[in-house]
Amino acid sequence: DAGVIQSPRHEVTEMGQEVTLRCKPISGHDYLFWYRQTMMRGLELLIYFNNNVPIDDSGMPEDRFSAKMPNASFSTLKIQPSEPRDSAVYFCASRPAGGLTGELFFGEGSRLTVL
Amino acid sequence: GENVEQHPSTLSVQEGDSAVIKCTYSDSASNYFPWYKQELGKRPQLIIDIRSNVGEKKDQRIAVTLNKTAKHFSLHITETQPEDSAVYFCAATGNQFYFGTGTSLTVIP
Numbered sequence: 194d195a196g197v198i199q200s201p202r203h204e205v206t207e208m209g210q211e212v213t214l215r216c217k218p219i220s221g222h223d224y225l226f227w228y229r230q231t232m233m234r235g236l237e238l239l240i241y242f243n244n245n246v247p248i249d250d251s252g253m254p255e256d257r258f259s260a261k262m263p264n265a266s267f268s269t270l271k272i273q274p275s276e277p278r279d280s281a282v283y284f285c286a287s288r289p290a291g292g293l294t295g296e297l298f299f300g301e302g303s304r305l306t307v308l
Numbered sequence: 309g310e311n312v313e314q315h316p317s318t319l320s321v322q323e324g325d326s327a328v329i330k331c332t333y334s335d336s337a338s339n340y341f342p343w344y345k346q347e348l349g350k351r352p353q354l355i356i357d358i359r360s361n362v363g364e365k366k367d368q369r370i371a372v373t374l375n376k377t378a379k380h381f382s383l384h385i386t387e388t389q390p391e392d393s394a395v396y397f398c399a400a401t402g403n404q405f406y407f408g409t410g411t412s413l414t415v416i417p
Contacts, residue, residue, distance in 0.1 A: 226405065238407075284351065294401060297352075299353070301351055
């Protein structure tokens with residue numbers, strides 16, 4: 194398996210623009226997580242899905258952020274409108290079934306810069 | 309929700325010395341405690357984990373200890389090498405999955 198695949202790897206956009214980040218989890222993994230990483234706040238859990246259903250989105254900072262998982266092999270994280278404080282590395286991670294224990298497999302991350 | 313605190317935030321050691329990173333958690337329902345290593349510009353990767361029914365686990369030069377009563381767990385790296393230089397994250401999971409704020413470890417040759 195190619196691992197968790199994220200796109201784009203780098204995105205530079207202007208304030209107010211819509212940003213869509215994409216993730217393909219490892220085939221067969223039931224859980225998908227979106228994290229945001231900044232120097233100040235470390236790795237923040239934004240939302241996670243189990244079998245394509247959002248389980249906990251309490252980490253989503255505000256209504257400008259939304260995430261979807263239309264099927265088992267694809268998820269998106271959308272920011273609309275984007276703001277400079279959204280600049281961060283966004284990681285997608287997946288793991289197989291078995292509750293919340295066991296290894297998380299991270300993608301390479303999407304580095305977002307909002308000017 | 310869970311609150312995971314990690315100390316220190318930065319750590320420098322001489323090559324060959326030991327490094328210890330400590331984490332505390334608040335949710336008594338947490339039962340799984342992994343440690344991830346993130347090299348500069350790379351993704352976090354699991355290096356070792358421990359479950360709540362175990363007090364200590366070792367894998368070559370790294371070990372993790374868990375004190376469930378005190379709600380803290382630690383990562384121990386012995387005989388450190390320059391390639392151990394990275395950011396290390398602890399995490400606690402139970403009903404949720406939260407990471408500590410990270411420790412930047414520098415091993416000085």
